[in-house]
Amino acid sequence: MASAQLSLAQVPGAGAGSSSATLPSLGDNSELSAAAERRIGDRIAVSIYRDPDYMDDPVLGDYLQSIWQPLMAAARARGELNAELEERFAWEVFLVRDRSINAFALPGGYFGVHLGLIGAVSSADEMAAVLAHELSHVTQRHISRLMTQQSRQAPWMIAAMILGALAASKSPNAAGAAIVGGQALAAQGQLNFSRDMEREADRVGFGVMGDAGYASSGVANMFEKLQQAARLNDNGSFPYLRSHPLTTERIAEAQARAQLAPATKLSGDSQAERGKAQLLHAMMAARARVLAAPGVDGLRAMVSEARQRAATPSPLQAPASAANIRDAGALYAGALASAQLRDFAAARSFLAPLKPLTAEGQRASQTLELLAVEIDLQAGVVPPSAASLDLAKASTRAEVLTQARSLMAAQRAPEVSSRLQSWVASHPRDALAWQLLAVAYGKQNQSVRAIRADAESRAAQLDYPAALDRFKAAQALMRSNPGSADYVEGSIIDTRARQMDLLIKEQALQDKVDR
Numbered sequence: 001m002a003s004a005q006l007s008l009a010q011v012p013g014a015g016a017g018s019s020s021a022t023l024p025s026l027g028d029n030s031e032l033s034a035a036a037e038r039r040i041g042d043r044i045a046v047s048i049y050r051d052p053d054y055m056d057d058p059v060l061g062d063y064l065q066s067i068w069q070p071l072m073a074a075a076r077a078r079g080e081l082n083a084e085l086e087e088r089f090a091w092e093v094f095l096v097r098d099r100s101i102n103a104f105a106l107p108g109g110y111f112g113v114h115l116g117l118i119g120a121v122s123s124a125d126e127m128a129a130v131l132a133h134e135l136s137h138v139t140q141r142h143i144s145r146l147m148t149q150q151s152r153q154a155p156w157m158i159a160a161m162i163l164g165a166l167a168a169s170k171s172p173n174a175a176g177a178a179i180v181g182g183q184a185l186a187a188q189g190q191l192n193f194s195r196d197m198e199r200e201a202d203r204v205g206f207g208v209m210g211d212a213g214y215a216s217s218g219v220a221n222m223f224e225k226l227q228q229a230a231r232l233n234d235n236g237s238f239p240y241l242r243s244h245p246l247t248t249e250r251i252a253e254a255q256a257r258a259q260l261a262p263a264t265k266l267s268g269d270s271q272a273e274r275g276k277a278q279l280l281h282a283m284m285a286a287r288a289r290v291l292a293a294p295g296v297d298g299l300r301a302m303v304s305e306a307r308q309r310a311a312t313p314s315p316l317q318a319p320a321s322a323a324n325i326r327d328a329g330a331l332y333a334g335a336l337a338s339a340q341l342r343d344f345a346a347a348r349s350f351l352a353p354l355k356p357l358t359a360e361g362q363r364a365s366q367t368l369e370l371l372a373v374e375i376d377l378q379a380g381v382v383p384p385s386a387a388s389l390d391l392a393k394a395s396t397r398a399e400v401l402t403q404a405r406s407l408m409a410a411q412r413a414p415e416v417s418s419r420l421q422s423w424v425a426s427h428p429r430d431a432l433a434w435q436l437l438a439v440a441y442g443k444q445n446q447s448v449r450a451i452r453a454d455a456e457s458r459a460a461q462l463d464y465p466a467a468l469d470r471f472k473a474a475q476a477l478m479r480s481n482p483g484s485a486d487y488v489e490g491s492i493i494d495t496r497a498r499q500m501d502l503l504i505k506e507q508a509l510q511d512k513v514d515r
């Protein structure tokens with residue numbers, strides 16, 4: 001979203017208006033091909049996966065997906081997202097452990113969301129407003145048009161430049177990541193979206209989020225929040241807003257759009273649904289604030305807030321009242337923060353008052369169950385729920401992976417590997433699942449399979465040389481110990497090793513062509 005140092009181009013010191021004069025007009029077709037854009041995106045993704053601030057949190061990931069998938073469906077139905085682009089691009093949303101309020105679109109359909117953004121927005125509607133705007137920059141091919149301007153530069157150079165801009169947009173107090181080179185920094189600022197592009201992303205994004213069922217007031221609320229946050233924190237973590245000339249105009253446009261949109265009258269049922277959604281959001285925002293590593297003092301403040309709430313709970317209402325929603329957020333944050341401070345008794349003490357608050361909503365109560373398991377696992381005990389666990393019934397990614405961990409703690413590795421095997425068959429790019437599968441095989445002394453699963457987790461993160469190394473290690477182990485794998489396993493490994501080899505060669509060749 002542009003007006004908050006969001007978007008790949010939110011680079012310090014560069015006014016958005018400055019680039020519009022040199023841009024091809026909207027609608028002409030001097031675009032980078034989708035395949036070429038994806039290649040650049042993949043290069044950037046490889047670096048991001050290795051960045052210590054890249055974060056794969058299945059609980060927050062599922063939450064983002066629950067907002068993202070309806071937006072994708074709406075964009076598809078409106079004809080903004082065509083079949084070719086959908087097939088070519090990654091459409092992957094990832095989390096960045098950073099307290100600044102930021103989200104950005106990258107080439108090839110990769111999207112980054114800072115934990116600070118999830119922690120700051122007050123509803124799924126606001127989150128949807130940001131994501132729909134970013135999604136629209138990509139479906140409208142704004143990025144490809146910007147990169148066409150850079151066509152004299154090699155893709156690796158563009159990728160380096162974008163990585164530099166990304167590093168520069170991080171909050172100065174976030175854990176430092178070394179993904180930036182001097183050259184990249186020097187070149188930053190050249191990928192700013194133009195005013196027209198921002199307007200178009202606002203307009204298209206607004207339609208997409210409305211069709212996906214989100215309240216249109218989310219956009220204006222979000223803009224105001226970002227402006228306010230920037231005023232409060234004028235310490236360099238909002239470089240984009242300081243130089244952005246469009247904010248007032250964009251807020252006014254967003255408000256006008258929201259007023260023109262047909263007013264939706266909430267029925268009793270949808271009011272109840274809204275209450276449930278708000279409660280879930282409060283818990284997810286709390287999770288984001290804890291995982292953003294606010295430091296010991298920050299965690300302690302969350303714990304003491306939770307203590308107060310637990311001591312004086314608001315009366316339970318259905319649909320959840322604003323006070324109930326605040327309680328749920330505070331208790332969730334207190335539980336997770338206590339666990340991070342390794343005070344597991346305190347962490348568990350917040351679960352009981354949280355339970356009645358989440359009883360109404362299926363997703364909220366499932367979230368609470370996962371939190372209980374997470375606390376046990378962090379405490380190093382086998383979660384009591386593991387005794388009755390049927391991993392075959394787990395459906396969401398967070399459930400599958402969290403329950404797999406709990407069964408592993410209960411020494412039931414064979415069940416874990418059989419469930420994860422079918423999971424990765426349908427989710428081959430799930431690096432975390434492959435890693436867990438490697439551990440599960442390791443516990444069963446199935447070394448070749450463990451190494452192969454490890455190799456697949458590298459391949460899933462596009463690190464083909466590392467994957468090839470491991471496939472070769474698996475081959476070596478099979479040669480030295482012929483009984484260590486069966487024929488099928490062996491031929492899969494041989495095939496995958498050849499594929500990795502080919503991918504590496506293709507990439508090297510592409511480098512020459514692109515250069």
Ligand SMILES: [Zn+2]
Nearest residue numbers: 001002007201
């Ligand atoms: Zn934007």
